[in-house]
């Protein structure tokens with residue numbers, strides 16, 4: 463069972479009636495933004511146009527929702543908790559914006575998403591990573607998303623090569639989108655306060671997305687970041703990596719009816735390509751996205767594949 467906290471939350475006032483006593487379930491990531499200044503700043507930075515359909519995730523009691531409804535043509539909100547769904551519906555009942563709001567009850571990760579222009583959400587932190595990837599795989603692509611994340615997660619999204627937060631997530635997201643930091647939000651701005659600070663980030667998908675075989679890309683990145691401080695050469699020399707890549711190489715040759723030289727020295731083939739291209743001594747922790755893209759081309763050119 464989830465932890466249920468009964469709170470006294472004047473800040474969640476709905477049309478003058480406060481929701482004192484509505485129990486918030488922190489296992490659902492229910493940390494409600496209590497500072498109207500922050501709510502307004504998020505809505506302002508979201509720059510919603512009057513022609514926009516907005517997707518909101520986890521509207522909770524609707525503090526962000528009612529502000530966005532003043533600006534959007536339509537707002538579709540996914541909310542897991544049925545109590546919050548009825549709270550929100552009550553809040554807009556009889557107001558001029560009521561018809562612009564559609565609330566869908568359920569887990570946003572298990573639903574098919576409608577088409578939308580902009581996504582704005584104070585996300586439940588436990589879904590951050592899968593949510594970002596679902597967003598970037600959504601078609602048609604939205605213009606952008608303005609999302610609140612745990613501060614450390616936001617730092618990984620924004621991390622640049624060479625920083626300690628730089629990881630596979632940074633590379634993948636920055637390949638597919640332009641990521642921008644909008645503001646920090648202290649834990650004390652929420653009720654109940656979470657154990658961590660937060661940050662609001664704008665993610666604008668690159669449209670069109672880069673033409674790339676993502677399975678191959680992801681396979682190579684996993685390998686490079688297996689030990690992000692080690693050189694690429696030392697990673698491919700690991701016997702399990704070397705064996706796997708050679709197995710893939712042989713399989714692709716068979717699929718393409720390409721002869722495999724009897725005296726093939728696979729280790730030599732791969733090491734020569736890495737040394738000649740200058741990648742042998744590079745380390746994932748400081749490689750730029752362009753370098754990863756180049757590395758994939760080099761591997762593929764000599765017949766080395768990561769997803770067969």
Ligand SMILES: C[S@@+](CC[C@H](N)C(=O)[O-])C[C@H]1O[C@@H](n2cnc3c(N)ncnc32)[C@H](O)[C@@H]1O
Pocket residue numbers: 490491492493494495496519520521522523524525526540541542543546568569570571584585586589
């Ligand atoms: C951090 S609160 C945000 C509440 C409100 N938007 C605000 O800013 O004050 C997260 C909300 O997401 C809802 N939620 C949690 N997991 C969800 C999921 N998988 N799908 C949809 N909503 C979810 C929670 O019930 C909660 O209302």
